[in-house]
Amino acid sequence: MANDRPLILVTNDDGIQAKGLRSLIEAVETFGDVVIVAPDKPQSGMGHAITVNNILRLNKSTLYPNYDAFTCTGTPVDCVKLAISQVLHRKPDVLVSGINHGENSASNVLYSGTMSAAVEGAMEDIPSIGFSLLDFDADADFSGSQWAVRKVMDKVLKNQFPKGMCLNVNIPQLPEGEIQGIKICRQAKAYWEDSFDKRQDQFGKPYYWLKGEFNRSDRSEDTDIWALDHGYVSIVPTQFDMTAYHAVSEINQWDI
Amino acid sequence: MANDRPLILVTNDDGIQAKGLRSLIEAVETFGDVVIVAPDKPQSGMGHAITVNNILRLNKSTLYPNYDAFTCTGTPVDCVKLAISQVLHRKPDVLVSGINHGENSASNVLYSGTMSAAVEGAMEDIPSIGFSLLDFDADADFSGSQWAVRKVMDKVLKNQFPKGMCLNVNIPQLPEGEIQGIKICRQAKAYWEDSFDKRQDQFGKPYYWLKGEFNRSDRSEDTDIWALDHGYVSIVPTQFDMTAYHAVSEINQWDI
Secondary structure (H helix, E strand, C coil), X not given: CCCCCCEEEEECCCCCCCHHXXXXXXXXXXXXXXXXXXXXXXXXXXXXXXXXXXXXXXXXXXXXXXXXXXXXXXXXXXXXXXXXXXXXXXXXXXXXXXEXXXXXXXXXXXXXXXXXXXXXXXXXXXXXXXXEECCCCCCCCCHHHHHHXXXXXXXXXXXXXXXXXXXXXXXXXXCHHHCCEEEECECCCCEEEEEEEEEECCCCCEEEEEEEEEECCCCCCCEHHXXXXXXXXXXXXXXXXXXXXXXHHHHHCCCC | CCXXXXXXXXXXXXXXXXXXXXXHHHHHHHHCEEEEEEECCCCCCCCCCCCCCXXXXXXXXXXXXXXXXXXXXXXXXXXXXXXXXXXXXXXXXEEEEEEEECCCCCCHHHHCHHHHHHHHHHHCCCCEEEEEECCCCCCCCCHHHHHHHHHHHHHHHHCCCCCCEEEEEEECCCCHHHCCEEEECECCCCEEEEEEEEEECCCCCEEEEEEEEEEXXXXXXXXXXXHHHCCEEEEEEEECCCECHHHHHHHHCCCC
């Protein structure tokens, strides 16, 4: 029998056990048929990494007995590729990734496994959305986020999704009633100021651990950071053509 | 005593032992003072991954006794961050990454650890260049590539480097005399058509290994793929603002 419900692929980078993933599934399940392929362990900060020099495993997950749910031993982008090729055997109608425990505004989009899964979906011409909550807590409250997910899903399914891009949705940690609205934004020019904890292990050998401070310097009104700082959900349409077109003519003048 | 020679940070994603790294060092060492921080093992396909949930080690490398050379246990982007923060204690004047064993044209830029190291440099406002040779062989001939590296380095040091971008340089596998020239290009809209080898291990359990075919479909004359197919070195100015500006007004019409 034919089924007109959209096929929704759900993934994330915090892993199958994350509360953010469960919250996302709850928010999207009324919109269509959900299939889950998520990493079997946390994969934060994996960016657009893929597993090329090793094998991948795909295992049925017992955490979601009512769904076709699988864990993958690889990265979020591996999950998307395996889901399309080996689980669905076709492209889903929508791909949603998240809800990430932590912000993916501004330049975080480059490091984010959540967003890289959505970018991979976009490269496959699938309407794709990454959702992130501004709260790293493993037990964060996702109720406001679920409101935002439903708002965005509704619009994505009712409109033509532009080619060559996905959506980067960041959600402030506010109850539904206090969220000011949803703003379409540009990626703020804001970066991490890196530092490392340098410590000695029990054998006296040094090791390093990345830390850093996120410099929220670019706060123009059209940025995702401005929107989030003012209680709005931010949506940045996110593409994967990284050409700096404005620089082509300048570099041509180098007469290389 | 003051030293006016530029400080050149060299990294890659194929690891400290790669012939491409040695070839790059040989090509740039006359331009300045070289410091090397490279992964201690192959890190191909790591994209913009960073190590957030684990420690990093930094070890003096014995492979390059005449240089300040270190291996890092992390990704190419980790190498850049550790180099600036813990090895150089300042930003280098130029960052070069590669020479990658294999092509990083078109959408490969997103998966490439070589290019992500250069993008990370750009985010730090360092003139940064990723070099890749269209030859995956571990013993590839890098002589034509070294000619291209010297040509590009010379121009980078003589000109103002535009802000907010790096250079993605791909080099055809040709002897120096047969390279047709150097072209400034855009990133071709060309993607991998993914598939997986599905096999059974010795215990009868399935495993998957990513393979795929690169679909060189977008061959317009302004693309990197066209340039490479016609014997030119391609240079794509590569930015990290992923906002799809052209889609902002369209999505605003969703009235979200």
